[in-house]
Amino acid sequence: MTATLPAAAESLLAFWADAGVDAMLLDEPVDRIAAGRVAPPKPPPRPPAPAPVARVLPTAGPDVSTAVAQARALAAAAPDLEALAAAIAGFDGCPLKFEGAASQAVFYRGDPSAPVMVIGEGPGQEEDQRGQPFVGRAGKLLDRMLAAANLTERVFITNTVFWRPPGNRTPTPAEQAVCAPFVERAIALVAPAMLLLVGGASAKAMLRKDEGILSLRGRWHEWRPSDGGPELPAMPTLHPAFLLRQPGAKKRAWSDLLTLTERLDRQARPE
Ligand code: URA
Numbered sequence: 001m002t003a004t005l006p007a008a009a010e011s012l013l014a015f016w017a018d019a020g021v022d023a024m025l026l027d028e029p030v031d032r033i034a035a036g037r038v039a040p041p042k043p044p045p046r047p048p049a050p051a052p053v054a055r056v057l058p059t060a061g062p063d064v065s066t067a068v069a070q071a072r073a074l075a076a077a078a079p080d081l082e083a084l085a086a087a088i089a090g091f092d093g094c095p096l097k098f099e100g101a102a103s104q105a106v107f108y109r110g111d112p113s114a115p116v117m118v119i120g121e122g123p124g125q126e127e128d129q130r131g132q133p134f135v136g137r138a139g140k141l142l143d144r145m146l147a148a149a150n151l152t153e154r155v156f157i158t159n160t161v162f163w164r165p166p167g168n169r170t171p172t173p174a175e176q177a178v179c180a181p182f183v184e185r186a187i188a189l190v191a192p193a194m195l196l197l198v199g200g201a202s203a204k205a206m207l208r209k210d211e212g213i214l215s216l217r218g219r220w221h222e223w224r225p226s227d228g229g230p231e232l233p234a235m236p237t238l239h240p241a242f243l244l245r246q247p248g249a250k251k252r253a254w255s256d257l258l259t260l261t262e263r264l265d266r267q268a269r270p271e
Contacts, residue, residue, distance in 0.1 A: 062174050064174050064177050064178050066093075067093030067094070067178045068093075068177055068178055068180070068181065070091070070093050071091060071093055071178055071179065071180075071181040071182060072181040074087040074090075074091060074181075074182075075087060075181040075182050075184065075185035076181075076185065078185055078189075080189060081108070081112050081186070081189055081190070084107075084182060084185055084186060084189065085105075085107045085108075087182070088105050088107055088162050088182050089104070089105045089107075091105075091182075093178050094161065094162070094163060094175055094178045094179055095175065096122075096161055096162075096163035096164065096165055096166075096171070096175055097163045099163075099165070099166045102125075102128050102129070102164070103128055103129060103131070104128070104131045105131075105162045105163060106123035106127045106128060106131055106132060106133050106159065106162055106163070106164070107133075107158060107162055107186075108132075108133060108156060108157060108158040108186065109132045109133060109134070109135075109157050110155045110156040110157045111153065111154065111155065111156055112156060112189075112190060113190060113191070114154050114155050114156040114190060114192055115154050115192055115193040115194070115264060115267075115268070116151060116154050116155045116156070116192055116193070116194055116195070116196055116260070116264065117155070117156045117157075117158065117186070117187060117190055117192040117194075117195050117196070118134075118142075118146075118155050118156070118157045118158070118195075118196045118198060119158055119159065119160060119183065119195060119196070119197050119198065119202050119206060120133060120134060120142075120157070120158070120159045120160070120198045120199060120202055120239070121159060121160055121161075121170060121171060121198070121199045121201040121202050121239065122159050122160060122161040122162075122163070122164065122165050122170075122171045122175075122201075123159060123161075123162070123163065123164045124136050124138070124164060124168050125164065125168065126139075127139070127164065128163075128164040133157050133158055133159050134157055134240075137241075137244060138239065138240040138241040138244060139240070141240040141243060141244060142157075142198070142240045145240065145253065145254070145257060146257075148254075148257075149254075149257040149258065149260075149261050150261060151257070151260075151261060154264070155196075156186075156190050156192065158183065158186055159202075160176045160179060160180070160183060160201065160202050160205050160206070161175050161176055161179045162179055162182065170201045171201060173205065176201070176205040177205075180205070180226075181226075183206075184225055184226060184227075187223075187225070187232070188225070188229075192232070193232075193233075193264065193267055194232060194233045194234065194235065194260065194263065194264065195223050195232055195233070195234040195235070196234075196235050196237060196256075196257075196260055197234055197235065197236040197237070198237060198238075198239055198240070199213065199238070199239030199241075199242070200212060200213035200216075200236075200239070202236075202239075203216045203217070203234075203236035204216075206223055206234060207221050207223065207234060207236070209221075213236060213237075213238060213239075216236040217235075217236045217237050217238060217252065217253075217256055218235075218236075218237075218252065218255065218256050218259070219235075220233050220234070220235060220259075220263075221233075221234045221235075221236065222234065233263065235256055235259060235260045236256075237252075237253050237256035237257065238252060238253045238256070240253075
């Protein structure tokens, strides 16, 4: 019996690894910001431009205001996507950087002047390794859906957080709040005509709503930047990782994409 135990443990571990289980988690995420275990934020490279703050992002308890203020200053100082990517990579205020991320910040892929910005939840293992969002199994399904809707060349793809949450758990509202100034700056630089919010954690954070994705999806919402700038139409839809588990729901995501392309094509048509 004892002799077979290591083999059994090895086989169980291999089974878990195959299933993508590569981290041990507690039932509830540990908030490293609240626990004060995140590296102290570096001072911004130049004096922060005063960023007008019309609304405070909802966060789940911990005080993230220092990290958010630092992210805002860094984001505001980035004149283009390249500078924004460098600012994100050098930012130490998001605890995910020191938890789930094995290698690097994952910022974006796609067309830097795309009319549609796709915003997912957060990078997974493959994204973390390759440094690009949505390149794993869920990303491949997303690509097939975008291609079928004739959107491949018309998207800029990013996430609400730029580092992989450990074990691919959902990013917390605090982690999303800390990364939000960078997402907002990306939206300002890309200037898309509309947003496609992929998954409940993305839709809730971007729209600042506490409804589930099944009630948010399929209808237009307004995304409002925190500085009170112009609003953008936003379409929440189901996450491709969910569709991989529930293929029967694909028709709903397809209908969301058709609603989005119909509006996009209508806006692009000359009067
Ligand atoms: N899921 C997401 O939400 N984003 C990715 O980049 C990959 C998987």
